[in-house]
Amino acid sequence: MNLKQLSEILGLSQTTVSRALNGYPEVNEDTRLRVQAAATKHGYRPNSRAKGLATGRSMVIGHVIPSSSQHEMVNPIFGDFVAGAARKYAEHGYDMMFTNADDTSIERAYRDLFQRGAVDGVVLQGPKVNEPRIGVLSRMGVPFIVHGRATGVEGTYDWIDVNNKSSFQRATKFLIDLGHRRIALINGLEDMDFAQRRRAGYLEALHEAGITPDPSLMRSAEMTEVYGHHEARAMIQMDNPPTAILISSMISAIGVRRALNEAGLKMGRDVSVIAHDDDLSYLKNGQDVPIFTATRSSVRQAGEIAAEMLIERIKSPEGPVQTRLLEAELVVGGSTGPAPDRF
Amino acid sequence: MNLKQLSEILGLSQTTVSRALNGYPEVNEDTRLRVQAAATKHGYRPNSRAKGLATGRSMVIGHVIPSSSQHEMVNPIFGDFVAGAARKYAEHGYDMMFTNADDTSIERAYRDLFQRGAVDGVVLQGPKVNEPRIGVLSRMGVPFIVHGRATGVEGTYDWIDVNNKSSFQRATKFLIDLGHRRIALINGLEDMDFAQRRRAGYLEALHEAGITPDPSLMRSAEMTEVYGHHEARAMIQMDNPPTAILISSMISAIGVRRALNEAGLKMGRDVSVIAHDDDLSYLKNGQDVPIFTATRSSVRQAGEIAAEMLIERIKSPEGPVQTRLLEAELVVGGSTGPAPDRF
DNA sequence: TCGTATTTCCAAAGCGCTTTGGATGAAGAA
DNA sequence: TTCTTCATCCAAAGCGCTTTGGAAATACGA
Numbered sequence: 001m002n003l004k005q006l007s008e009i010l011g012l013s014q015t016t017v018s019r020a021l022n023g024y025p026e027v028n029e030d031t032r033l034r035v036q037a038a039a040t041k042h043g044y045r046p047n048s049r050a051k052g053l054a055t056g057r058s059m060v061i062g063h064v065i066p067s068s069s070q071h072e073m074v075n076p077i078f079g080d081f082v083a084g085a086a087r088k089y090a091e092h093g094y095d096m097m098f099t100n101a102d103d104t105s106i107e108r109a110y111r112d113l114f115q116r117g118a119v120d121g122v123v124l125q126g127p128k129v130n131e132p133r134i135g136v137l138s139r140m141g142v143p144f145i146v147h148g149r150a151t152g153v154e155g156t157y158d159w160i161d162v163n164n165k166s167s168f169q170r171a172t173k174f175l176i177d178l179g180h181r182r183i184a185l186i187n188g189l190e191d192m193d194f195a196q197r198r199r200a201g202y203l204e205a206l207h208e209a210g211i212t213p214d215p216s217l218m219r220s221a222e223m224t225e226v227y228g229h230h231e232a233r234a235m236i237q238m239d240n241p242p243t244a245i246l247i248s249s250m251i252s253a254i255g256v257r258r259a260l261n262e263a264g265l266k267m268g269r270d271v272s273v274i275a276h277d278d279d280l281s282y283l284k285n286g287q288d289v290p291i292f293t294a295t296r297s298s299v300r301q302a303g304e305i306a307a308e309m310l311i312e313r314i315k316s317p318e319g320p321v322q323t324r325l326l327e328a329e330l331v332v333g334g335s336t337g338p339a340p341d342r343f
Numbered sequence: 344m345n346l347k348q349l350s351e352i353l354g355l356s357q358t359t360v361s362r363a364l365n366g367y368p369e370v371n372e373d374t375r376l377r378v379q380a381a382a383t384k385h386g387y388r389p390n391s392r393a394k395g396l397a398t399g400r401s402m403v404i405g406h407v408i409p410s411s412s413q414h415e416m417v418n419p420i421f422g423d424f425v426a427g428a429a430r431k432y433a434e435h436g437y438d439m440m441f442t443n444a445d446d447t448s449i450e451r452a453y454r455d456l457f458q459r460g461a462v463d464g465v466v467l468q469g470p471k472v473n474e475p476r477i478g479v480l481s482r483m484g485v486p487f488i489v490h491g492r493a494t495g496v497e498g499t500y501d502w503i504d505v506n507n508k509s510s511f512q513r514a515t516k517f518l519i520d521l522g523h524r525r526i527a528l529i530n531g532l533e534d535m536d537f538a539q540r541r542r543a544g545y546l547e548a549l550h551e552a553g554i555t556p557d558p559s560l561m562r563s564a565e566m567t568e569v570y571g572h573h574e575a576r577a578m579i580q581m582d583n584p585p586t587a588i589l590i591s592s593m594i595s596a597i598g599v600r601r602a603l604n605e606a607g608l609k610m611g612r613d614v615s616v617i618a619h620d621d622d623l624s625y626l627k628n629g630q631d632v633p634i635f636t637a638t639r640s641s642v643r644q645a646g647e648i649a650a651e652m653l654i655e656r657i658k659s660p661e662g663p664v665q666t667r668l669l670e671a672e673l674v675v676g677g678s679t680g681p682a683p684d685r686f
Numbered sequence: 687t688c689g690t691a692t693t694t695c696c697a698a699a700g701c702g703c704t705t706t707g708g709a710t711g712a713a714g715a716a
Numbered sequence: 717t718t719c720t721t722c723a724t725c726c727a728a729a730g731c732g733c734t735t736t737g738g739a740a741a742t743a744c745g746a
Binding site: 357362 | 725726727728
């Protein structure tokens with residue numbers, strides 16, 4: 001069923017039917033009701049491609065899945081972020097499109113998506129330090145929003161981010177106040193912007209307390225469970241092991257916990273642990289009592305906000321730059337305690 | 344840059360340029376090269392909406408995210424499945440579209456997506472027993488593939504699934520052979536088809552061994568970490584606790600492990616545990632030695648296969664029904680051992 | 687009554703592409 | 717030479733919608 005057929009059934013022109021359905025004023029209210037009834041009855045749905053062609057808008061927002069070619073890793077936060085965004089998209093009548101691209105072709109993927117008119121805007125996830133994609137998108141003139149920020153990138157752009165630095169600074173200070181001096185940081189990949197910021201917060205807290213950072217206590221890699229286990233295990237075997245560990249992801253924190261258990265160490269007593277918690281739906285940090293002391297910030301909520309900001313940007317491309325800094329909450333759970341007495 | 348402009352630059356008709364770029368034979372090879380060079384030089388990308396309108400195909404495949412309204416839960420396998428599928432879509436020139444829909448409007452979401460011409464085919468994830476969506480999609484005539492199957496649905500349809508029954512039957516038998524008699528099952532939601540099949544396998548193995556199933560050892564809910572913890576904790580406090588636990592998800596298995604640790608029980612010695620492992624990229628089951636004894640089947644690979652099957656279906660809508668049953672591998676890890684002597 | 691708004695509708699153009707049905711000219715056959 | 721046959725290209729229609737620029741009919745004012 002297309003517009004033409006529907007209009008013939010109704011004995012009206014396509015113009016009138018189109019207007020009736022799209023809420024234009026120049027159509028009699030009786031006619032509108034008649035049209036709407038017929039549309040529902042016959043299950044008429046305007047063809048999105050034709051509509052897009054005519055209006056010049058696709059009502060689609062693009063995401064690029066950065067399936068890194070080396071590490072075939074899907075970020076666990078992906079699902080929740082997307083679910084949050086999708087909900088808002090749906091509310092505003094947008095669909096969501098994904099394209100897959102490996103590291104080498106991400107830029108082309110974005111360019112392609114936009115220039116062939118497939119999307120009205122894009123979301124850039126997981127920015128690296130000096131993220132080159134931001135410049136590319138800016139020059140292309142495509143509305144976009146960054147989930148995160150990119151140190152070293154010139155110019156302004158819309159972004160939503162967690163205050164990674166302050167949250168890790170606070171978490172570190174929390175541990176220092178508990179008497180910890182040897183605090184390890186199990187972080188994400190070095191070149192990720194969030195990892196740099198978290199490290200900066202960690203270092204600043206150490207600095208404020210007059211603690212010299214120990215490079216052997218700072219690790220970084222893709223944040224899997226196995227990675228957390230591997231690094232924690234290595235560190236507790238050191239001559240001078242850390243008494244506390246800061247971890248950039250709950251998933252890796254689970255690996256850390258596993259390593260501690262294997263070594264017969266008790267979290268919160270022998271070793272204190274703080275993790276960053278994205279509040280994933282399938283991995284809540286305990287029920288009433290949090291398992292891990294954690295810096296918590298819902299990535300799903302970030303997805304919702306990102307979607308709304310992007311839609312706003314699409315609506316007014318020349319509007320003022322929008323930024324949004326979420327503060328992570330420091331929730332205290334059972335994984336932290338006073339530094340053990342080693343003397 | 345559109346076709347018209349490009350053809351004017353080249354001094355050729357739109358027809359010829361279009362044909363040159365799409366590999367039709369009726370164009371001189373020199374001309375074709377000239378056209379291709381100009382297209383690259385000017386960064387010409389055919390507008391997908393216009394192309395779609397003209398060809399009648401959208402080159403997009405739809406997924407519906409079933410963000411259940413009650414439990415705001417995103418399935419953790421979502422990311423990996425999608426990453427697998429997306430890769431294949433990209434290889435064949437397809438994009439991937441997501442729509443969000445709550446439980447009540449999923450059917451409408453599919454109908455809408457297809458009837459307005461937004462997608463050429465859809466993927467149906469997480470089928471329930473008697474899944475009504477399958478009938479809907481069949482009647483609509485939209486090419487689709489089911490990730491999973493649906494007991495009780497009449498008619499044939501394309502699907503790819505893991506042999507849930509046989510894998511859980513084998514896993515259960517494995518535990519029985521180790522001397523376990525009280526074996527618990529921490530399963531997914533009752534109405535999910537996979538959960539029913541896993542339970543059937545479990546029950547059959549018990550039956551074969553002459554063990555009467557104990558309803559108090561069978562739990563089912565959405566498979567979060569907290570759920571695994573909660574159920575395991577409850578069961579080990581029973582008068583007659585299980586000596587082995589079968590779990591439908593690695594995430595929940597982690598919760599089970601947490602409960603066992605809290606109770607001072609050692610996995611593999613005091614309680615044996617087998618989990619189903621979807622081989623998620625961020626949650627590998629250990630490195631060399633598997634942590635959990637597990638029934639393993641890569642959901643990412645399932646995504647790839649599903650994508651290829653669907654594309655094949657789109658190509659030949661009248662082709663024979665395609666089904667694919669993957670056998671899960673039983674990997675033996677450190678979480679299982681002989682039943683403890685209780686006498 | 688006539689002239690002017692206002693309401694309600696429509697024909698046709700246009701969005702950017704593919705594809706049908708030729709047209710043109712060169713090469714080969716007779 | 718004249719007639720076919722290819723090879724190569726093009727004009728125009730069509731995909732299904734929105735939107736421009738009226739036209740017709742009705743209401744209103746004087």
